[in-house]
Amino acid sequence: MKIHEFAQHLEQLARFLRQLPDTELDPKQSLALQEFLPGMSPAKKSSSKPQRPLPIEIEERLAAISPAEIEAFLLSEAEAFTVANLSELAERLGLTSSKRQNKNALVNMITRHYEASKMHSIMRGSGPNEA
Amino acid sequence: MAIVVSMINWKGGVGKTSLTLNLAAGLASKHSKRVLLIDLDAQCNLSFLSVGLSAYVDHTYKNSGSTLKTVFDAYFDRKQAKPEDVILKKRVRASAGQIFTQVGIVLSHQELTLLDMKLAREKRSGKDHREETRFEIEKLSVIKSIIDEVASEYDYVLLDCPPNVNLVTQNAFFSSDYYVVPAIPDFLSTVGISQITKYMDQFNQDYRSMWAYAGLPGSYVETKFGGIIFNMVDEYGGGPKDGHRQIMKSTASQLGAGALFKNYVTDGDGMSAAAQFNLPIFAFNDLPRAQQNAEKQATYMERVVDEFLNRIV
Numbered sequence: 001m002k003i004h005e006f007a008q009h010l011e012q013l014a015r016f017l018r019q020l021p022d023t024e025l026d027p028k029q030s031l032a033l034q035e036f037l038p039g040m041s042p043a044k045k046s047s048s049k050p051q052r053p054l055p056i057e058i059e060e061r062l063a064a065i066s067p068a069e070i071e072a073f074l075l076s077e078a079e080a081f082t083v084a085n086l087s088e089l090a091e092r093l094g095l096t097s098s099k100r101q102n103k104n105a106l107v108n109m110i111t112r113h114y115e116a117s118k119m120h121s122i123m124r125g126s127g128p129n130e131a
Numbered sequence: 132m133a134i135v136v137s138m139i140n141w142k143g144g145v146g147k148t149s150l151t152l153n154l155a156a157g158l159a160s161k162h163s164k165r166v167l168l169i170d171l172d173a174q175c176n177l178s179f180l181s182v183g184l185s186a187y188v189d190h191t192y193k194n195s196g197s198t199l200k201t202v203f204d205a206y207f208d209r210k211q212a213k214p215e216d217v218i219l220k221k222r223v224r225a226s227a228g229q230i231f232t233q234v235g236i237v238l239s240h241q242e243l244t245l246l247d248m249k250l251a252r253e254k255r256s257g258k259d260h261r262e263e264t265r266f267e268i269e270k271l272s273v274i275k276s277i278i279d280e281v282a283s284e285y286d287y288v289l290l291d292c293p294p295n296v297n298l299v300t301q302n303a304f305f306s307s308d309y310y311v312v313p314a315i316p317d318f319l320s321t322v323g324i325s326q327i328t329k330y331m332d333q334f335n336q337d338y339r340s341m342w343a344y345a346g347l348p349g350s351y352v353e354t355k356f357g358g359i360i361f362n363m364v365d366e367y368g369g370g371p372k373d374g375h376r377q378i379m380k381s382t383a384s385q386l387g388a389g390a391l392f393k394n395y396v397t398d399g400d401g402m403s404a405a406a407q408f409n410l411p412i413f414a415f416n417d418l419p420r421a422q423q424n425a426e427k428q429a430t431y432m433e434r435v436v437d438e439f440l441n442r443i444v
Contacts, residue, residue: 067185075228090419097419104228105417112408115185122185126192 054085059092067115074107086110133167133285134443135278136357137307139292139300140314141330142323146362148176149402149412150313150435151291156411157436159234160225164286167218169274170239171199171303172293178238181223183409187238190219199274200240203250203299206273214281226414235285237277247297264345270298271338275306287443294323296330304334309357309443314382316361316375321382324359328386331356357443359386360435361395371395392442394434401425 055061062070074081081089086106090097095113097106115122138151151168158164170177178187178198190196197217205212223234240246253270257263278288290303304310310331314320335353342351361379365372371379383391396402401424405412408419412432415425 067183068189095419098422100416100422101419102227102417104226105419108227108408108410108417109419115183116407119184122188126188 052080052082052085054081054089054092055079058089062110062114063117067111067118070114071107071111074110075104133278133282133288134309135288135290135307136443137290137292137303137310137354138313139294139303139310139327140312140320140323141294141296141326142314142320143294145313145315145320145323146396146402147294147313148172148180148291149406150360150362150396151177151289152180153402153412153432154436154439155223155234155287155289156225156231156413157433158287158440159231160411160413161433161436162440163233165233165284166231166235167278167281167285167288168223168234168236169199169278169288169290169303170237171243171274171290171299172239173241173243174293175239175241177291178236180406180409181236182219182238183224186222191238191240196238198238198240200242200246202237202277203243203246203273206270207249207253212277214277217277218281224409224411226410227408227417243299247299250298261345264341265347268338268341268345268347271302271305274302278306296327296334301334304331304354305338307354308352309355311357311439311443312359313362314359315363316371316378316382318378321378324382324386328356356390358392359390360392360439363398364395365398392435392438394431394438396431396435397428399424399428401428 062073065073073079074086081103083103083106086103087097090106090110093110093113095109097109101109138147138154140147155166155168158166168177168181170181175187182190191198196219197212199217201217202212217237218235219238220235221230221232223231223236225231225234250270255263255266255269257266274290282288290307292300292303296304310327312324312327314324331354335351339351339353359382361375364375364379367373370376379391379395400421401415401418402412404418404421405414405425408417410417412425412429415422415429418425
């Protein structure tokens with residue numbers, strides 16, 4: 001955005017604000033402001049930094065390793081998975097996540113999902129009666 | 132010195148394991164207490180919840196790691212297991228990505244069921260009946276001998292007992308200062324309370340006689356009744372629903388008002404959601420669902436923990 005274009009937005013914003021009652025801004029009004037000035041909306045700003053995509057066939061790769069390895073892989077610095085990445089992965093796995101979950105909580109949820117899907121073989125394949 | 136508490140009810144499915152784990156979690160995270168958990172149930176549920184299913188399998192079966200079975204195996208071999216071999220430290224999960232540094236655990240083993248029969252068959256011949264009684268007391272002291280060695284390292288030892296009174300469970304009872312009965316406010320669960328308290332009175336009497344007859348120094352210290360903690364209580368209007376309130380009131384009138392913890396844990400899907408993700412209820416923020424219920428149950432659990440601290444002294 002150029003400086004004069006930005007100034008124009010500010011003038012429009014000032015005119016708009018003067019029409020409103022002189023009270024504290026609430027969340028709804030903030031949203032209305034964003035609609036009024038689409039050029040300044042956060043969505044447009046964040047689109048300047050593209051999300052790093054999840055590795056190809058990550059679901060299959062995770063299914064082939066142990067829960068401890070899944071946890072280590074998802075938390076590894078080399079892979080650097082973000083909360084957004086992990087939320088996307090959870091969604092692809094059909095898991096419902098919550099916005100209150102941090103990275104560790106998402107990794108735990110995904111790891112427990114894979115562990116639960118292998119529970120039968122884990123329990124049958126190990127133990128005192130293992131054939 | 133650690134206070135040793137057996138968590139027991141004759142009735143299964145009353146939430147003994149969840150309550151035991153969350154008591155430990157509350158004592159450690161809210162009161163900075165050092166806690167040792169011992170899983171005596173051959174179903175290994177406390178073990179699975181505390182360290183995770185695959186971590187348990189890796190430790191016990193793939194790496195042949197020590198469990199409570201190791202302690203009893205040593206007894207059969209006339210040896211003493213080393214606490215540092217059987218107590219797993221820094222393995223109990225506190226929240227997603229974090230472990231409790233002050234909570235240790237002795238894991239259970241599926242073969243504890245068979246081991247009980249072996250323990251029952253074990254007869255050591257003594258030169259007279261008095262010596263044989265001492266051997267019987269040794270058989271009941273297998274868990275106690277391990278706890279005694281680490282008693283100064285913990286504030287509480289919580290033993291998650293199976294819903295039976297076999298010799299492994301009697302070992303827990305023999306080593307305990309208190310027994311606490313988790314229960315749900317329904318008919319069969321309260322029958323279980325009566326059954327277990329009756330057995331416990333009988334065990335105290337038997338052990339006192341055995342101790343005196345064996346000529347052991349001092350006297351047998353009775354395991355005291357620590358109270359009943361009601362779990363899965365349905366609420367309406369800020370208190371237990373009518374049916375649950377009536378059962379709780381009836382139990383209190385029969386066993387005495389002081390027999391019940393004033394605080395209880397409400398019903399809800401928070402506990403089961405936390406269990407699904409191998410987390411204590413206090414880590415409700417890490418759950419993808421049932422966060423509100425879990426937060427409510429964590430609040431109630433915290434009150435139970437506070438009362439536990441005041442009652443079990």
